Amino acid sequence: MIDQIEKGRYSLVCSEALVYENSKNPDNMRRERISSYFDLAQEFIALEESDFERAKVLRTMGFSDMDALHIASAEKGGIDFFITCDDWIVNLYKRNVHNVKVEVINLLEFVTKEVK
Secondary structure, three states, X not given: OHHHHHOOOOOOEEEHHHHHHHHOOOXXXXXXXXXXXXXXXXXXXXXXXXXXXXXXXXXXXXOOHHHHHHHHHHHHHOOOEEEEOOHXXXXXXXXXXXXXXXXXXXXXXXXXXXXX
């Protein structure tokens, strides 16, 4: 997937929420590796008060604080896909699909969808 971003097939978008969450990662090597991916991003989404308000609404659907901020950021950026490895988030999205403004999909589903 990273090679496809580097080749320009996909655009990676980074958000202030991602940077913040990664800064709290206790695993130094993983934190640095993830931070290096941010350099591949073509766009950066800064958080504003309206994003925190949207996150409050998303939390009422069951999303955690950080997941709600990630989704609010993706919605704000008009992102096509919010890709996650967390099936719990995907399942929660599927129960609230009409109230979330970005498609939440796991990585395997995304790759499978793109191969077709």
